[in-house]
Each structure stands twice: as structure tokens, then as C-alpha cells.
Amino acid sequence: MSLDDAATQKPHDRLSAVLTADMERVNALIKTRMASEHAPRIPEVTAHLVEAGGKRLRPMLTLATARLCGYEGDHHIRLAATVEFIHTATLLHDDVVDESAQRRGRPTANLLWDNKSSVLVGDYLFSRSFQLMVETGSLRVLDILANASATIAEGEVLQLSAAQDLRTDEAVYLKVVRGKTAALFAAATEVGGVIAGAPEDQVQALHVYGDALGIAFQIADDLLDYGGSTLEIGKNVGDDFRERKLTLPVIKAVAEADEKEHAFWHRVIEKGEQHDGDLDRAMAIMARHDAMEATRAEALEWAAKARASLTSLPAHDLRDMLSDLADYVVSRVS
Amino acid sequence: MSLDDAATQKPHDRLSAVLTADMERVNALIKTRMASEHAPRIPEVTAHLVEAGGKRLRPMLTLATARLCGYEGDHHIRLAATVEFIHTATLLHDDVVDESAQRRGRPTANLLWDNKSSVLVGDYLFSRSFQLMVETGSLRVLDILANASATIAEGEVLQLSAAQDLRTDEAVYLKVVRGKTAALFAAATEVGGVIAGAPEDQVQALHVYGDALGIAFQIADDLLDYGGSTLEIGKNVGDDFRERKLTLPVIKAVAEADEKEHAFWHRVIEKGEQHDGDLDRAMAIMARHDAMEATRAEALEWAAKARASLTSLPAHDLRDMLSDLADYVVSRVS
Numbered sequence: 001m002s003l004d005d006a007a008t009q010k011p012h013d014r015l016s017a018v019l020t021a022d023m024e025r026v027n028a029l030i031k032t033r034m035a036s037e038h039a040p041r042i043p044e045v046t047a048h049l050v051e052a053g054g055k056r057l058r059p060m061l062t063l064a065t066a067r068l069c070g071y072e073g074d075h076h077i078r079l080a081a082t083v084e085f086i087h088t089a090t091l092l093h094d095d096v097v098d099e100s101a102q103r104r105g106r107p108t109a110n111l112l113w114d115n116k117s118s119v120l121v122g123d124y125l126f127s128r129s130f131q132l133m134v135e136t137g138s139l140r141v142l143d144i145l146a147n148a149s150a151t152i153a154e155g156e157v158l159q160l161s162a163a164q165d166l167r168t169d170e171a172v173y174l175k176v177v178r179g180k181t182a183a184l185f186a187a188a189t190e191v192g193g194v195i196a197g198a199p200e201d202q203v204q205a206l207h208v209y210g211d212a213l214g215i216a217f218q219i220a221d222d223l224l225d226y227g228g229s230t231l232e233i234g235k236n237v238g239d240d241f242r243e244r245k246l247t248l249p250v251i252k253a254v255a256e257a258d259e260k261e262h263a264f265w266h267r268v269i270e271k272g273e274q275h276d277g278d279l280d281r282a283m284a285i286m287a288r289h290d291a292m293e294a295t296r297a298e299a300l301e302w303a304a305k306a307r308a309s310l311t312s313l314p315a316h317d318l319r320d321m322l323s324d325l326a327d328y329v330v331s332r333v334s
Numbered sequence: 335m336s337l338d339d340a341a342t343q344k345p346h347d348r349l350s351a352v353l354t355a356d357m358e359r360v361n362a363l364i365k366t367r368m369a370s371e372h373a374p375r376i377p378e379v380t381a382h383l384v385e386a387g388g389k390r391l392r393p394m395l396t397l398a399t400a401r402l403c404g405y406e407g408d409h410h411i412r413l414a415a416t417v418e419f420i421h422t423a424t425l426l427h428d429d430v431v432d433e434s435a436q437r438r439g440r441p442t443a444n445l446l447w448d449n450k451s452s453v454l455v456g457d458y459l460f461s462r463s464f465q466l467m468v469e470t471g472s473l474r475v476l477d478i479l480a481n482a483s484a485t486i487a488e489g490e491v492l493q494l495s496a497a498q499d500l501r502t503d504e505a506v507y508l509k510v511v512r513g514k515t516a517a518l519f520a521a522a523t524e525v526g527g528v529i530a531g532a533p534e535d536q537v538q539a540l541h542v543y544g545d546a547l548g549i550a551f552q553i554a555d556d557l558l559d560y561g562g563s564t565l566e567i568g569k570n571v572g573d574d575f576r577e578r579k580l581t582l583p584v585i586k587a588v589a590e591a592d593e594k595e596h597a598f599w600h601r602v603i604e605k606g607e608q609h610d611g612d613l614d615r616a617m618a619i620m621a622r623h624d625a626m627e628a629t630r631a632e633a634l635e636w637a638a639k640a641r642a643s644l645t646s647l648p649a650h651d652l653r654d655m656l657s658d659l660a661d662y663v664v665s666r667v668s
Binding site for chain 2: 039040041042063082093096097106117120121123126127128130131134137139142143146147149150152153154156157158160161290326
């Protein structure tokens with residue numbers, strides 16, 4: 001790879017190139033640990049998901065932060081696999097909860113097998129992740145991941161009751177997003193620092209980085225749903241609208257709505273009665289209140305917060321890539 | 335309570351009486367930790383199950399074994415709550431998987447709310463249990479509970495594929511039973527010894543006790559389904575048969591079946607075509623092969639194994655009650 005290539009590559013691909021050797025060890029460990037001598041259904045279901053070509057962003061964050069803090073041992077491999085197992089377990093349960101039929105362009109496990117398998121194999125992966133983290137022998141790491149697990153589960157339950165309820169405000173939205181995305185990002189980056197024995201201020205900075213990166217990532221995703229192309233986002237414009245999801249641009253528009261607009265949102269989101277032209281009308285209302293602009297500004301703020309937190313970490317190629325990654329996740333909407 | 339009363343009380347009630355103060359602390363801790371500031375759905379669902387008047391057998395095993403080994407600290411309270419949370423989480427997921435409508439004589443959570451709530455609140459309780467065990471600061475305890483969690487999840491998945499498959503043999507049955515029941519019993523008793531700092535041989539003996547007690551308990555349950563009354567077992571004779579469950583008496587009868595009997599089992603269990611008189615015919619076939627007798631003998635062997643393992647533990651009232659408990663779980667079938 002020439003230097004020119006390196007400069008134009010996406011930060012995610014540059015991280016991936018630098019961490020190839022570590023990531024191969026993570027993939028081998030994932031393969032070993034998802035095997036089950038007794039229940040062949042487990043590797044079937046898991047392989048479908050783990051080998052579906054996800055970007056492995058979360059384990060990469062753990063590898064990158066551990067290396068950035070000078071770690072030379074083996075436990076970052078276990079922790080990266082732990083993080084990927086937790087992520088995969090939540091995907092399996094999410095697909096049951098959302099009654100999804102597709103994930104990453106392939107049929108979901110609950111569709112190929114059944115909801116039972118998705119629930120139980122998710123539980124199995126979660127218990128496997130638990131075994132892996134115990135092997136690191138670090139109570140601090142266990143504490144971080146236990147708390148992240150509770151935040152994830154609580155955010156998911158909160159989403160059940162907050163979805164399709166127009167009273168959902170930005171504070172609730174943020175809790176849901178932390179549960180859905182940011183809690184695992186923050187744990188992934190924080191445990192990298194902890195396992196490397198980094199000083200306390202650096203560990204805290206890594207936590208802030210992961211949390212802000214996850215929030216920026218999720219807000220950008222919400223925004224793209226009302227503006228990106230299918231090619232860019234892997235889903236169609238307006239999917240969230242049709243699924244009656246209260247994402248940040250809608251929450252901002254609802255907060256500013258007059259009586260007539262409120263009746264519109266009540267009909268299309270709470271009651272779910274949608275007709276031709278409603279998506280266009282929703283986008284016109286959001287434009288009127290600058291809801292898209294305000295959402296975009298918020299995504300950029302979180303990305304800036306992620307970048308800023310990295311200043312307390314040692315100068316390092318990996319630090320620069322993590323900084324570029326924060327820019328990248330919002331670049332598609334800025 | 336007079337001595338006469340004590341002698342005639344069930345061992346479970348005697349344990350409960352001796353451990354009242356500890357158990358009140360466990361119940362208070364469970365109540366605190368199942369609360370969720372952000373997601374009120376969580377305590378609703380959990381209270382429905384936790385306060386449904388279960389026997390709290392598993393947390394009692396942890397309290398009893400810790401006390402028996404001379405423990406004077408606080409962590410046994412956390413571990414007892416941990417064990418009850420894991421148990422409750424598996425019940426929530428089981429009811430989704432089994433599509434159950436009733437548990438302990440009340441409608442199940444998946445019926446009262448929905449499958450989504452049962453899946454996600456189960457995940458939440460599991461993550462809460464994880465936080466509680468991390469608070470004990472014992473990596474050994476975490477290792478035991480991580481392994482038990484993996485055994486439970488693997489057993490549940492195995493049961494999915496083993497159910498209604500006549501090739502399921504006694505070895506597979508035992509793995510399923512360890513996942514369903516014995517793994518958590520064994521972890522509950524083992525961590526009681528570990529937290530008390532008991533010598534290694536006593537910790538091992540407690541593991542063997544919990545494992546054997548759980549297996550005896552489950553085999554007795556299978557047997558009662560073909561012979562107990564609704565009053566005794568809280569379900570009707572033949573429920574397992576009607577649900578096409580391959581329990582131990584059936585597995586033993588299938589192993590001895592001639593061609594005609596095999597065709598019968600294939601029809602009623604694998605194909606699920608059941609007619610009037612089939613339950614009677616199943617029981618006649620089992621009687622012909624002494625399948626009920628052989629199952630009963632096996633339950634008694636496991637109970638004897640549980641009792642025998644207690645001999646390496648210190649002489650103590652609680653030890654006697656645990657020994658009586660092993661007798662009690664099989665007394666209804668002996």
C-alpha cells in the first residue's frame with residue numbers, strides 16, 4: 001500500500017490494515033468459542049451472523065485502544081472477541097424483538113431457524129462472552145462490561161415503551177441510543193485502556209471517546225434515513241418513518257410542532273396510519289423547523305467531543321486513525 | 335415452633351425457618367436491584383415473576399452452604415440474589431421458547447405483556463446478576479457462574495433439537511437436565527462454599543451435592559408426570575406426553591421398544607398424532623419394560639449420591655437439612 005493510498009483510505013480500513021494480525025487471532029478465537037460439541041444448532045446460527053461480513057468495528061476499537069496504550073499481552077484478543085459476542089447476542093435478540101426479516105442484506109436467524117433459536121443462541125453467546133472476560137482475570141474489566149450490559153438491556157426495554165410515543169424527548173432518546181450503541185462502544189474502548197494498565201485520565205478519555213463516537217454514529221444513521229441513498233446506508237430513505245421510529249429529527253420537529261403538525265405526527269407515528277405523500281410532508285415539516293440542520297449540528301458536536309477526548313492520549317498513528325474515524329462517521333451527513 | 339413440629343416439617347420449610355433473616359435481606363436486595371429508573375416495564379414484569387411465591391430453593395441453597403461452611407460476611411446475600419436473578423431470567427426466556435401460557439398457576443409474562451418484554455427483561459436480569467457477582471470481588475465465583483451460564487444456555491439449545499427426536503438417549507437427556515436444572519443448583523451450592531473460603535474438598539463436595547440434587551429433582555419431576563396427582567405436582571398427569579416431551583421414562587421405553595412400539599412412539603412423539611387412549615397405551619408400554627421402575631431407581635441413586643457427598647462437610651444442623659432435602663425431592667416417587 002503506498003502512502004497515497006493510505007491517505008485516501010477510509011479510517012476504518014486503515015485501522016483494519018494496521019490491526020490485521022490481531023484481528024485474525026480474534027476471528028480464530030471467535031470461531032473456537034462459538035463451537036458447541038453438544039448443540040450443533042449453535043455454530044450454525046452463529047456462523048450465519050458472525051461470518052456475514054460485519055465490519056467488526058467494536059472489536060477493532062478494543063484492539064486499537066489497547067495497542068495505543070502500549071499493551072503487549074494477549075488479553076486484548078479475548079476482550080475484542082467478548083465485545084463481538086455481546087454485539088452478536090444483542091443482534092440476535094433485537095431481530096426477535098423487532099420481528100426483522102433482513103440484516104446486512106441476508107435473511108435473519110429468526111427467519112431461517114426460529115425465534116427460539118435466536119433467543120437461546122443469543123443467551124449462549126452472552127455466556128460465552130462472560131467466560132472470555134473472566135479469563136482476563138481483571139475485576140475492573142468485568143465491572144465495566146457488567147455495567148455496559150445492564151445499560152444495553154435497560155436501553156432496549158426503554159425503547160419498547162418509548163417507541164411510537166410522541167412524549168419521548170431528547171433525554172430519553174439519548175438513553176436509548178446509549179443502550180443501543182454507545183454503551184458497548186464506550187466499554188470496548190475503555191477496556192482496551194484498562195487491560196493496558198493506562199493511567200486513569202487516559203482510561204476516562206477512552207470511555208468518553210467511545211460514548212461520543214457511538215452517539216455520533218447513531219445520530220448520523222438517523223439522519224441518513226431521511227436523506228441518504230440506499231447505496232450509502234443499506235436501507236431505503238424513509239424506512240424509519242414507515243416503521244414509525246421516533247428518531248432525533250422527528251423528536252426535534254415534534255417539540256416545535258403546532259396543533260396541526262402534532263395531529264399529523266400523532267396519526268403517522270402513534271396511530272401508524274400512513275398514506276401516499278406522508279413521507280414528503282414529514283420532511284417538509286422537519287425542514288420548516290430546521291430539524292435536520294439541528295440534528296446534523298448535534299452529530300457534529302458529538303464527533304468533536306470524541307476527537308477532543310483523544311488529546312490526553314499518547315501521540316500514535318492509531319490515535320490519529322481513531323480521530324479520523326470520529327470525523328468519518330459524521331462525514332456522510334456534514 | 336416445638337421440636338415435634340420441626341421433626342415433621344418438610345426439610346425445605348426447616349431450611350426456610352433457619353435462614354429467615356438472611357432470606358429477608360436477599361428479598362430486599364432483589365427488590366432494589368430489579369428496579370429501573372428509566373424503564374418501568376422492568377419492575378412490572380419482574381415483580382410478576384419474583385413475587386409469584388416461588389420456593390426460593392436456589393438462593394436458599396447458597397445461603398445454607400455458606401453458613402454451613404462458617405461464613406460470617408455479606409457476600410452470600412449478593413450471591414443468593416444472583417442465583418435467583420439467573421433463575422428468573424431463564425424462566426422468562428423459557429416461557430418465550432415454550433410458548434407457555436401459565437407458570438406457577440398464573441399467566442406468564444409473555445402472555446401478560448409480550449415476547450419482546452420477556453426477552454429483554456430476561457437480558458436485563460441476567461446483566462443485573464452479573465453486576466451483583468462482580469461486587470463479591472471473587473474471580474473464582476465469577477468463573478463458576480460463567481461456566482454454569484454456558485452450560486444452561488447450551489442445554490437449552492440442545493433441548494430444542496433433542497425434543498421430539500426418538501434418537502435422544504440417556505446421555506443427551508443428562509446434558510439437557512444439567513442445563514435445565516442441575517448446573518444452577520451446583521453453582522448455587524459451590525459458590526456458597528467458595529465465598530466461605532471452605533477447603534477444596536468441601537467445595538467439590540458441594541458441587542457434587544448440587545449437581546446430584548438437581549438431577550434427582552428433575553428425574554422425580556419427569557416420573558410424577560406419569561403418576562402424581564395435579565395436587566402434588568401442579569400439573570396434570572400426562573402433560574409431558576401431550577407436549578411430546580422425551581423424558582427419562584419414555585427414553586427408557588423407547589430403548590427397549592419392538593417394531594410395533596417404535597411405530598407408536600414415532601406417531602405420538604415425533605409426528606405428534608395423538609388419539610384417545612394413547613396415554614394409557616404409553617403407560618402400558620412403559621410398564622411392560624419396567625421403565626417407571628428403572629427411572630425411579632435412578633432418581634434414588636442420584637439422591638443417595640447427593641447425601642453421600644455431604645459426609646465430607648462439617649457436622650451441622652444445616653448439613654442434616656440438606657441431606658433430608660435430597661431424600662425429600664425423591665420421596666414423592668419412592
